[in-house]
Amino acid sequence: MRRLVAAVLMLVVVSMVTFAIFFLVPRLAGATPEDLASRYAGRTADQQQIRELTEKLGFYDPLYVQYGRFAKGLVLGADYSTGPTTEHCPAPCFGYSFITHNPVWPDLVDRMQVTLSLALGAAVIWLVGGVAVGVLSALRRGTVFDRVAMATALAGVSLPIFFTGLLSLSVFSYTLHWFPPGGSFTPFTENPATWAYDLTLPWITLAFLYAAGYARLTRAGMLETMNEDFIRTARAKGLPERTVVVTHGLRATMTPVLTLFGLDLGLLLGGAVLTESTYSLPGIGKYAIDAVTNNDLPKVLGVTMLGACFIIVANLIVDVLYAVTDPRVRLG
Amino acid sequence: MRRKGLLAAGIALALVTSGCGAVDPADGTDSVANGGVGKVHNPSDTKGGTLRMANSGDWYSLDPGDTYYGYSWDFVRFYGRALVMFDTQPGEAGTKLVPDLAETLGVPSDGAKTWTYKLKAGVKFEDGTPVTSKDVKYAVERSLDKKTFPSGPTYFGDVLDTQGYTSPYQDSDPEKLGLKAIETPDERTVVFKLKVPFSAFDYLAMQPATIPVPRAKDTGTKYKEHPVSTGPYKFETNELGKRFTLVRNDNWSAANDPHRKALPDRIEVSLNVSADDIDARLLSGDLDIDVANTGVQAATQGKVLADPAQKKYTDSAALPRLWYTHLSTSVAPFDNIHCRKAVLLAADHDSYLRAYGGDAGGEIATSIMPPQVPGAPKNDPYSFKAKKNGDVEAAKKELAECGKPGGFETNMSYRTERPKEKALAEAMQQSLGKVGIKLTLKGYPQGDYFKLYAGKPDFVKQEGLGLLAGGWQADWVDGFGFLQQIVDSRVIRATGGNNNLGVALPKVDALLDQALLETDTAKRNDLWGQIDRTVMDEALILPGVWAKVLLYRPAHLKNIYVNEGLGGYYDFVQIGVK
Amino acid sequence: MTFLDVRDLHVHFPTDDGVVKAVDGLSFTVHRGRTLGIVGESGSGKSVTSLSVMGLHRRSAVRLSGEVLLDGTELLHADPEEVRRLRGRTMAMIFQDPLSAMHPLYTVGRQIVEAYRVHNPVSRKAARAHAIDLLARVGIPHPAKRVDDYPHQFSGGMRQRAMIAMALANDPQLLIADEPTTALDVTVQAQILDLIRDLQEEFHTAVVLITHDLGVVAEIADDILVMYAGRAVEYGAAETVFRKPEHPYTWGLLGSMPRLDRAVRDRLQPIKGTPPSLIRVPPGCAFHPRCPYNGRGGIPCATEVPSGTIACHLPHPERVRLAPTL
Ligand SMILES: Nc1ncnc2c1ncn2[C@@H]1O[C@H](COP(=O)(O)OP(=O)(O)OP(=O)(O)O)[C@@H](O)[C@H]1O
Ligand code: SF4
Numbered sequence A: 001m002r003r004l005v006a007a008v009l010m011l012v013v014v015s016m017v018t019f020a021i022f023f024l025v026p027r028l029a030g031a032t033p034e035d036l037a038s039r040y041a042g043r044t045a046d047q048q049q050i051r052e053l054t055e056k057l058g059f060y061d062p063l064y065v066q067y068g069r070f071a072k073g074l075v076l077g078a079d080y081s082t083g084p085t086t087e088h089c090p091a092p093c094f095g096y097s098f099i100t101h102n103p104v105w106p107d108l109v110d111r112m113q114v115t116l117s118l119a120l121g122a123a124v125i126w127l128v129g130g131v132a133v134g135v136l137s138a139l140r141r142g143t144v145f146d147r148v149a150m151a152t153a154l155a156g157v158s159l160p161i162f163f164t165g166l167l168s169l170s171v172f173s174y175t176l177h178w179f180p181p182g183g184s185f186t187p188f189t190e191n192p193a194t195w196a197y198d199l200t201l202p203w204i205t206l207a208f209l210y211a212a213g214y215a216r217l218t219r220a221g222m223l224e225t226m227n228e229d230f231i232r233t234a235r236a237k238g239l240p241e242r243t244v245v246v247t248h249g250l251r252a253t254m255t256p257v258l259t260l261f262g263l264d265l266g267l268l269l270g271g272a273v274l275t276e277s278t279y280s281l282p283g284i285g286k287y288a289i290d291a292v293t294n295n296d297l298p299k300v301l302g303v304t305m306l307g308a309c310f311i312i313v314a315n316l317i318v319d320v321l322y323a324v325t326d327p328r329v330r331l332g
Numbered sequence B: 001m002r003r004k005g006l007l008a009a010g011i012a013l014a015l016v017t018s019g020c021g022a023v024d025p026a027d028g029t030d031s032v033a034n035g036g037v038g039k040v041h042n043p044s045d046t047k048g049g050t051l052r053m054a055n056s057g058d059w060y061s062l063d064p065g066d067t068y069y070g071y072s073w074d075f076v077r078f079y080g081r082a083l084v085m086f087d088t089q090p091g092e093a094g095t096k097l098v099p100d101l102a103e104t105l106g107v108p109s110d111g112a113k114t115w116t117y118k119l120k121a122g123v124k125f126e127d128g129t130p131v132t133s134k135d136v137k138y139a140v141e142r143s144l145d146k147k148t149f150p151s152g153p154t155y156f157g158d159v160l161d162t163q164g165y166t167s168p169y170q171d172s173d174p175e176k177l178g179l180k181a182i183e184t185p186d187e188r189t190v191v192f193k194l195k196v197p198f199s200a201f202d203y204l205a206m207q208p209a210t211i212p213v214p215r216a217k218d219t220g221t222k223y224k225e226h227p228v229s230t231g232p233y234k235f236e237t238n239e240l241g242k243r244f245t246l247v248r249n250d251n252w253s254a255a256n257d258p259h260r261k262a263l264p265d266r267i268e269v270s271l272n273v274s275a276d277d278i279d280a281r282l283l284s285g286d287l288d289i290d291v292a293n294t295g296v297q298a299a300t301q302g303k304v305l306a307d308p309a310q311k312k313y314t315d316s317a318a319l320p321r322l323w324y325t326h327l328s329t330s331v332a333p334f335d336n337i338h339c340r341k342a343v344l345l346a347a348d349h350d351s352y353l354r355a356y357g358g359d360a361g362g363e364i365a366t367s368i369m370p371p372q373v374p375g376a377p378k379n380d381p382y383s384f385k386a387k388k389n390g391d392v393e394a395a396k397k398e399l400a401e402c403g404k405p406g407g408f409e410t411n412m413s414y415r416t417e418r419p420k421e422k423a424l425a426e427a428m429q430q431s432l433g434k435v436g437i438k439l440t441l442k443g444y445p446q447g448d449y450f451k452l453y454a455g456k457p458d459f460v461k462q463e464g465l466g467l468l469a470g471g472w473q474a475d476w477v478d479g480f481g482f483l484q485q486i487v488d489s490r491v492i493r494a495t496g497g498n499n500n501l502g503v504a505l506p507k508v509d510a511l512l513d514q515a516l517l518e519t520d521t522a523k524r525n526d527l528w529g530q531i532d533r534t535v536m537d538e539a540l541i542l543p544g545v546w547a548k549v550l551l552y553r554p555a556h557l558k559n560i561y562v563n564e565g566l567g568g569y570y571d572f573v574q575i576g577v578k
Numbered sequence C: 001m002t003f004l005d006v007r008d009l010h011v012h013f014p015t016d017d018g019v020v021k022a023v024d025g026l027s028f029t030v031h032r033g034r035t036l037g038i039v040g041e042s043g044s045g046k047s048v049t050s051l052s053v054m055g056l057h058r059r060s061a062v063r064l065s066g067e068v069l070l071d072g073t074e075l076l077h078a079d080p081e082e083v084r085r086l087r088g089r090t091m092a093m094i095f096q097d098p099l100s101a102m103h104p105l106y107t108v109g110r111q112i113v114e115a116y117r118v119h120n121p122v123s124r125k126a127a128r129a130h131a132i133d134l135l136a137r138v139g140i141p142h143p144a145k146r147v148d149d150y151p152h153q154f155s156g157g158m159r160q161r162a163m164i165a166m167a168l169a170n171d172p173q174l175l176i177a178d179e180p181t182t183a184l185d186v187t188v189q190a191q192i193l194d195l196i197r198d199l200q201e202e203f204h205t206a207v208v209l210i211t212h213d214l215g216v217v218a219e220i221a222d223d224i225l226v227m228y229a230g231r232a233v234e235y236g237a238a239e240t241v242f243r244k245p246e247h248p249y250t251w252g253l254l255g256s257m258p259r260l261d262r263a264v265r266d267r268l269q270p271i272k273g274t275p276p277s278l279i280r281v282p283p284g285c286a287f288h289p290r291c292p293y294n295g296r297g298g299i300p301c302a303t304e305v306p307s308g309t310i311a312c313h314l315p316h317p318e319r320v321r322l323a324p325t326l
């Protein structure tokens, strides 16, 4: 419970800090309200037009009023003029883009399914793959398998996504035509098979990056665990080797792995930025990149908030998970 | 930078591993480099198929009243018909305006202050409703509302006699047609009343703001989600920020639209596709057109140009853009024309071009207006091309006449974040150094370059910025679009934010006024040429590079060419895929 | 009746520095219902011996030779799967540090259940009842409640009891206890030893009790094997070894052992120096660099010692003469 309250407080602080970053810092750096607004105006807009726009966007108000409006929008929703009518941005109103003229939240919800699909799919692959390789490597320490696996893992962690991503697209999509080109995404609810097929390359690429780290972590953990006394005890009981490795060795190794997994996943849900942009997948990360390139402050703010939420929630879950997976840790 | 390098390596490797042979060379056509420049490549009238396009960014707005990007003005013609349009022809013909929604080009009266257009009969919206003059008026009215539509240009608000009219959404008129400056005497006649003579008004009538909008369907900022079509295609789906598709509009008739071939049955546009992915897909034939027209990425460019098998699918398209250096008369000794001429003569034009990417980046400019702009001088008064590394002797002669035979010292400004501009400044430093002109380079942040630094007269004078590096791109290919913002002294504001960095010549101002009154196109174009030559004679601008962009045209595309009027874009409405 | 028969056991570990001869020619036997105490300093090869019997060495990392006969079945070179099936059922082992020897993330009950079910196809429920039974038998109060506790929730003595319960899950006929009381305080030590003895009497189990504390085995062992540098230096009935030790190393061990029932005698002294490297074991009697009687038998002690129950060059009478009377 205390953790929950702390998490909510964290969110409030995060919203203030993000707000300050986007609206206070530019002002401190010398930008006038008109400068902020002029980003939303055409090339030949004159001073008068920019002033009007600034007023419409509310950039003249003191910052606390602007934050208040933003916070109020989160809780109660807000109204925005579309010209002939006004549009209601229902709570939670994460902001309203004046460039694309739509509330940010539905966009985020819409993008979420892509990021969720990408992250969860990749997560399953990298967790299973990384851990399996890590375990095998640890058990066959020093063998050719171990060496090859660890070299590949090193490549995995050090090769950037846009490299492996472009390479995979070029080879498997544009040359061999085994997989669809970048930008392909089918909602799971529409057709699960196509969903998986479209996401195969991004999944593997993203999973490769992470699996590498998990393989290394698992291998190191297993090497340590398999030397523990309780493993010897397990063998002494006459347990089959597979049970010894999986039920006893792996189980003890999984706590740090799962902790990392929770955090990684939380971070990824805030947007798999590089993977999404490399494969042009319309997820949260791509949304963030596009918002930044288009200087669309409300969107950037919304994504930042969402990302922060995921990280905070992931932390909370990891704490709980930790307590669940390790009886020696008590929930406070 | 590091990321770029890795990217380049990534692509190079990707191309190597894909065997470079993604495009089937056996397409049966004789593709050649620049095959789509000046002529139609693979002419065809075959209908059918899907045109696949991608944009590396979002589409700022599909609302005809809120667009500014060149690619939007090109693309909007799929679903909207403005009063006039650039002719859909390759080469010079494409820079001429032809009537689209109107029967003829605008008919001026009252000394070019009144412009009348008569709409063609039988043009309908996608729902079958006939287009009337009121729809055109309403469309222009709403485009004036910069609170709702801040992204579009402001030309109509500047030239129309609006009498304080701001927006149809604030309009007390029941039909929301309260703007006095546009009259609709009958269903098919639109009359524009200007507050000043504007002979080039047809270029405004060409802008998407005149594409009719039915008031009943106007949803303000939401209209972009489904603009009501008058063109050959209408929106089928539109997922903001992701993709949209167009399908044939059955209520469009080729009979009253001679300028659109409308060959594909369907158009698919993906948004926010990574630029590298776009290149890879273009090269592999999985994509037809890169909408944004920014050209292939640097890494792809090098690769494609080096490979004859790929080079034949490229077009080097001329943009209405000039990279230039301004000479500040407010900074001595540039108050003396001979010292200015010395700079023009001493400059190394070849290194200027190399700073901007060499042949792929453009060509050496010899005047302000690039040759595709009607009326451009097309002469080389200072022999830039003949003496492309600079004419040291002639420059020294001018220096002597200026009273500075040993040279002088001055400063040159450039935008810090632009490596090309910095390279140019360094090239200038070197070439001017040969005649004793010592340049000190000063970089300023690009965000405020015009507002606080190079575009602010006091600052230029105070800091002694004799040379100002800059560039200009016209909104459309004509003398007014190209010159007015950079040579009319009356647009210079003391508070900064100027595009005109200090060209103030009474003769030029007078010629501009004269041109704005001249409704005869040929004569007017001649006046633009005179203005250009006058500025060149006064040596106020050192033109550097007429910019070009390297476009990639996948082998299977038909009926494709660069439309020079649109400013170096492929003419989207003519492309076929069968 | 001989239940465990170890003959000429050699356990060598090839390492980067050389071959570690952890056990080098060890033989002993244990009968049903009897207890063998193995004593020796740290590093003398006691644990390695017991792990060899249990078949817990990684075969790829060790060179084994000799014979280990369990109830007549040779284990050292047997099919690992066969040995596995004997482990935990016919022979079981109790380890020194019960905290690290139990899995920290599973309940005590689950670990006992697992030990039982791997050899007995019974339901989880039946196994659980058996586990509670076992916990009760080893003297854990409220076993039905404690069965769901995790090892860290147990005290040290209780953990060792739980370990014993786990080892007893399948009523083993051989129980190897490797320093089962080292980590415990004196009162608890005694309780645990009593427990082992009681259980042994009840089930007629053969027990190997490993310790470096002669005092511990004195109480409980029937036979004593004194190990030094991987070899037996003295082997015999507990009574004999304890009352009339004949090997100088055993004398040392006894001397280094605090005893309340005996006055300190001048001739008794703790062993000086440190045990030898097992890579370069001193030739002949491995103890000779530390032995105060080195050479006293008239034969250079660096020469091969005759095999027998007491590995020393000193002639028997001399040993008897020199031996401390206890
Ligand atoms: N796997 C192995 N590889 C190399 N050497 C080993 C290995 N296992 C044991 N040894 C060595 O064998 C020797 C005997 O070890 P062992 O554990 O049997 O001693 P111990 O008599 O049980 O001592 P303690 O009283 O400390 O438990 C030690 O020197 C040890 O370093
Ligand atoms: S053989 Fe020699 S050195 Fe070894 S114990 Fe006997 S007397 Fe001591």
Ligand SMILES: [Mg+2]
Residues within 6 Å of the ligand: C046, C047, C048, C178
């Ligand atoms: Mg030991």
